[in-house]
Amino acid sequence: MTGTHIQLDPQGRLRHFLTIEGLTHRHLTDILDTAESLRGVAERRVKKLPTLHGKTIVNLFFEASTRTRTTFELAAKRLSADVLTLNIATSSAVKGESLLDTLRNIEAMQCDMFVVRHQQSGAAEFMARHVKPHIAVLNAGDGRHAHPTQAMLDVFTIRRHKPDFPNLRVAIVGDILHSRVARSLIHALSILGTGDIRVIAPRTLLPAQVENLGVRVFHRMAEGLCDVDVVVMLRLQRERMEGALLPSEQEFFQQYGLTEERLALAHPDAIVMHPAPINRGVEIDSRVADGPHSVILEQVTNGIAVRMAIMSITLGHHARSAGEEA
Amino acid sequence: MRNTESLIKAMAGQLRERLAERGITEPMLVGLHTGGVWIAERLRQELGITDPIGQLDVAFYRDDFSRIGIHRRVQPSELPFDVDGRHLVLIDDVLNTGRTIRAALNALFDYGRPASVLLAVLVDRGGRELPIDANVVGARLELPASQEVQLTGPELLQLVIQQTTP
Numbered sequence: 001m002t003g004t005h006i007q008l009d010p011q012g013r014l015r016h017f018l019t020i021e022g023l024t025h026r027h028l029t030d031i032l033d034t035a036e037s038l039r040g041v042a043e044r045r046v047k048k049l050p051t052l053h054g055k056t057i058v059n060l061f062f063e064a065s066t067r068t069r070t071t072f073e074l075a076a077k078r079l080s081a082d083v084l085t086l087n088i089a090t091s092s093a094v095k096g097e098s099l100l101d102t103l104r105n106i107e108a109m110q111c112d113m114f115v116v117r118h119q120q121s122g123a124a125e126f127m128a129r130h131v132k133p134h135i136a137v138l139n140a141g142d143g144r145h146a147h148p149t150q151a152m153l154d155v156f157t158i159r160r161h162k163p164d165f166p167n168l169r170v171a172i173v174g175d176i177l178h179s180r181v182a183r184s185l186i187h188a189l190s191i192l193g194t195g196d197i198r199v200i201a202p203r204t205l206l207p208a209q210v211e212n213l214g215v216r217v218f219h220r221m222a223e224g225l226c227d228v229d230v231v232v233m234l235r236l237q238r239e240r241m242e243g244a245l246l247p248s249e250q251e252f253f254q255q256y257g258l259t260e261e262r263l264a265l266a267h268p269d270a271i272v273m274h275p276a277p278i279n280r281g282v283e284i285d286s287r288v289a290d291g292p293h294s295v296i297l298e299q300v301t302n303g304i305a306v307r308m309a310i311m312s313i314t315l316g317h318h319a320r321s322a323g324e325e326a
Numbered sequence: 327m328r329n330t331e332s333l334i335k336a337m338a339g340q341l342r343e344r345l346a347e348r349g350i351t352e353p354m355l356v357g358l359h360t361g362g363v364w365i366a367e368r369l370r371q372e373l374g375i376t377d378p379i380g381q382l383d384v385a386f387y388r389d390d391f392s393r394i395g396i397h398r399r400v401q402p403s404e405l406p407f408d409v410d411g412r413h414l415v416l417i418d419d420v421l422n423t424g425r426t427i428r429a430a431l432n433a434l435f436d437y438g439r440p441a442s443v444l445l446a447v448l449v450d451r452g453g454r455e456l457p458i459d460a461n462v463v464g465a466r467l468e469l470p471a472s473q474e475v476q477l478t479g480p481e482l483l484q485l486v487i488q489q490t491t492p
Contacts, residue, residue: 030398037383037400046436049386051396079386312386316395 006128013317016128016137017310019146020187028191032156034309051312052081056111059085062118067276068140072115075307103127121145136314144180150275151184153306157299161271162229169196171224174234174256174283177205181275182234190214200224225265233258233274233284249282259285271295330483333448333464338372340462341446350413356380358430359401361419361477365448380405387429409438419477421447424458449475
């Protein structure tokens with residue numbers, strides 16, 4: 001993916017949020033600190049801030065999503081923005097022309113931000129390159145490429161439990177190959193200086209040269225889970241699989257499913273994460289998913305604060321440039 | 327200028343009077359990040375209040391978001407008490423245009439409906455752009471617009487006057 005800097009303005013500040021790649025430690029901690037301040041809003045009588053009052057945010061979902069879509073919607077509403085969600089079901093490959101047409105049409109409704117989820121890698125970046133300068137674009141997941149807001153809510157959740165990244169051992173388990181979550185999370189963890197990032201997966205579910213991302217590769221749970229502080233389970237993405245990458249779900253669970261016995265290999269106060277939706281009995285046992293180590297529902301809650309932070313930071317940077325033009 | 331500690335003692339004296347006039351016996355102190363929180367903590371000690379202070383960051387309520395965006399280093403707001411029906415004392419270091427206090431009042435009311443709100447500031451430097459005034463003032467300063475006054479801390483609270491960069 002080229003042009004990661006399109007998301008930064010000339011002063012190096014976030015204008016769009018498309019990918020974790022190319023961001024600095026400071027970009028990430030600014031988001032995490034802002035999200036920390038936003039977390040308390042949900043506990044107040046009025047669960048709303050006036051920050052984005054008068055702004056219009058359009059969620060463009062070309063691919064199905066429940067959690068991401070609803071938490072983006074709630075994040076926008078809690079910042080007092082007007083929000084519109086368009087579920088544009090399409091199975092055909094993206095034609096630049098039609099995506100551009102969609103974009104121009106919605107632009108004509110005078111909105112300030114697009115939140116884009118698309119099955120095609122690079123769709124959000126394409127939009128960012130073509131929108132009017134006052135519009136911010138957030139990537140809510142593009143193909144196998146990136147899911148940067150998920151990565152930020154994951155590191156936010158990790159930081160709240162285990163803030164010492166240099167001394168942290170994190171294992172990401174399962175279908176790394178199809179996972180934009182894994183890719184973005186690995187980038188975020190390494191920018192934050194995580195001491196030991198591991199991936200555990202069968203060879204067929206690992207991308208080529210995954211080691212170049214700065215991770216240690218394991219093929220067996222018994223080795224990879226040893227003493228880890230954080231276990232991130234990935235959803236087996238059956239809908240993205242072509243051909244026989246897997247023998248069967250049952251066999252996958254036997255080798256890579258997270259059970260209580262396997263979790264016992266990790267650090268005694270390890271946390272278990274999953275981007276959801278979970279496939280119970282495929283990648284994770286119910287007793288673990290609902291057990292004391294699981295922070296899966298906390299991730300959902302944190303996702304709102306983190307998305308509020310990213311929305312207010314990126315739109316804030318547009319605010320000034322729009323003012324300068326006026 | 328008199329030292330900051332003596333200004334805080336003067337504030338505590340005035341605040342006692344204001345509270346007595348109104349018959350308020352259990353005020354809750356709310357400091358505005360960052361300087362206001364330091365002063366609120368000192369006032370809490372001076373007044374012998376046992377309840378913890380509230381801390382408010384108004385970054386998400388500011389009226390200049392559309393010009394300068396979200397301020398970096400925003401801190402979590404925390405009001406460790408129920409605001410409803412309570413007498414609050416809002417505390418800040420420097421009162422100037424009044425815009426920060428406008429934002430703070432809006433933020434407070436999203437927590438509940440206080441019985442009353444008093445405003446206590448270390449320094450009132452004039453320059454009001456909104457109909458807002460303080461009930462307790464440590465010192466009044468006449469400063470040209472080219473100068474700004476800042477509180478440094480938290481170990482040793484000190485007022486610093488400096489030339490603003492144009």
